[in-house]
Each structure stands twice: as C-alpha cells, then as structure tokens.
Amino acid sequence: MSPAPQRPIHPVIAALTPAEHAAFLRRFHSKVQPNPDTGCHEWTAAACHLGYGRFGINNRPYLAHRIAWTLAHGKDIPDGLQIDHRCRNPRCVNPDHLDAVTPRDNTLASNSPSALNAAKLACDRGHLLIGHNLMTGPTGKRRCRICTNANTRRYQARRRLATEVAAYNAAVARGETPAPIGPFPLWWTPGDER
Ligand SMILES: [Zn+2]
Ligand SMILES: [Zn+2]
Structure with missing residues (x-):
C-alpha cells in the first residue's frame, strides 16, 4: 500500500497564489533540518510508517520528498517513475539526493553516493534554489537569496x-x-534566515 496518495503535486502548487506559495515554501522550509555531516535535509515533522516525511497542502497529505523533487524541477514526477533516495535516508528532502528512476532502478540502487556534485538544487541550509530564491552570482554560481540576505x-x-x-x-x-x-x-x- 502506498504510504500517502501519489497524486500529482505540480498542479496543486501551480494553483497557489503568490502569497500562498510564499507561505507554503516558508512552512515547508521550517520543517527541514540540514545535516552538515551527510548533506541530507532531514524532515523534522510527521513521517509515514516507511519514514518518508508527510506534508499537507490544502489539507491533503503528500510525501515531502516528492514535493521537494517537484519544486526543484518545476514539474511533476514523470509518469511511471519513483523518487529514489540516493542517500538511503527516507527522511531526506534534499533534491540533490533525489533521483526520479524506474521502479527497477530503484530496486537495484546501491548506497554509492554518486553524482552528488551535480548542479545543486538546494543550499547547504536546505532552502530550495528555485524561483525568486535562486540568485546567480557574478561567476555564474547558484546562490540562495534567503541565506545571502541573512548574511548581509x-x-x-x-x-x-x-x-x-x-x-x-x-x-x-x-x-x-x-x-x-x-x-x-x-x-x-x-x-x-527562514
Ligand atoms: Zn539525503
Ligand atoms: Zn539558503
């Protein structure tokens, strides 16, 4: 049985007003605690029996790591694909640790921490590098606006x-x-900084 309904997430997020979207992101970020040792962004709020974080949007439950993947990629998880935790930590919602894979790949996935240095989708403190929060530095480096403003x-x-x-x-x-x-x-x- 699925731990939470795997309904499409992107249309739900896309339907939020800008104010609702900002409040949603703040609420989502407030439940994430980055782990400096592993790089995982650990979900600190409710989790399902498999350890995946749960998060409600419009009073309907979703899996937190599926929301994180959707936010980071700006689209729904492609049909037939599952989200694999490269880090093997089900509470992790760091999009840099999440891969959309076929169910077969998911079964075969190993513990190897490969390709963690691909383009970062979240800052070290767990803020998603999306939309208004994504800044590009003078050298083209991707930066987090929340953290940049807090540092300033x-x-x-x-x-x-x-x-x-x-x-x-x-x-x-x-x-x-x-x-x-x-x-x-x-x-x-x-x-x-949140
Ligand atoms: Zn992780
Ligand atoms: Zn940040």
Whole structure:
C-alpha cells in the first residue's frame, strides 16, 4: 500500500497564489533540518510508517520528498517513475539526493553516493534554489537569496556594533563617561534566515 496518495503535486502548487506559495515554501522550509555531516535535509515533522516525511497542502497529505523533487524541477514526477533516495535516508528532502528512476532502478540502487556534485538544487541550509530564491552570482554560481540576505543582515549588524563599540571606547579614552551601549543586536539566531 502506498504510504500517502501519489497524486500529482505540480498542479496543486501551480494553483497557489503568490502569497500562498510564499507561505507554503516558508512552512515547508521550517520543517527541514540540514545535516552538515551527510548533506541530507532531514524532515523534522510527521513521517509515514516507511519514514518518508508527510506534508499537507490544502489539507491533503503528500510525501515531502516528492514535493521537494517537484519544486526543484518545476514539474511533476514523470509518469511511471519513483523518487529514489540516493542517500538511503527516507527522511531526506534534499533534491540533490533525489533521483526520479524506474521502479527497477530503484530496486537495484546501491548506497554509492554518486553524482552528488551535480548542479545543486538546494543550499547547504536546505532552502530550495528555485524561483525568486535562486540568485546567480557574478561567476555564474547558484546562490540562495534567503541565506545571502541573512548574511548581509548579519554583516551590517556586526558593522554597526563595531562602530558603536569604537565610539564608546573613544569616549572612555577621552575621560568621558558615555551612556552604556546596547542591547547588542542579535545578528544571528538559529532560523532567522527562514
Ligand atoms: Zn539525503
Ligand atoms: Zn539558503
């Protein structure tokens, strides 16, 4: 028995308004925890009895890794193909670890971590490199907009903090008693890039 209905996903996503689509992506990303050791993007929310993540769209359940493949490739999983976890980790939704294969290939698939260096479909923190979130750097490198913006915010916060501290120290050096500075900006809290 199939662990969740393998209904087409792309038309459901395509029918979302831009606001609904953004909310859907935020909700999807919030359930993904990248594993720096394996490169897997592990599903932290509900899973089916086979270990595949489950995710609801419009109150209907879908398999999370099938959603990730569909989002990354911008089309439905071709008829007759299954999504194989190259990493053998059913909770993983890293599209770079997912291959659309024939059922026979899926049965024969080994543990070999081949071709993991193909064009990346997600950043190291698990954000899909699709649509508005895909940026192309000056050298043509694919970059994540969410992480790039978060890095910029942290950089600017550090610069502001350094400026404030320098001014405070200069005032102290002049023999003044400057007002205490702070509270210091929290330029990094886990998850602030989502
Ligand atoms: Zn994986
Ligand atoms: Zn990212």
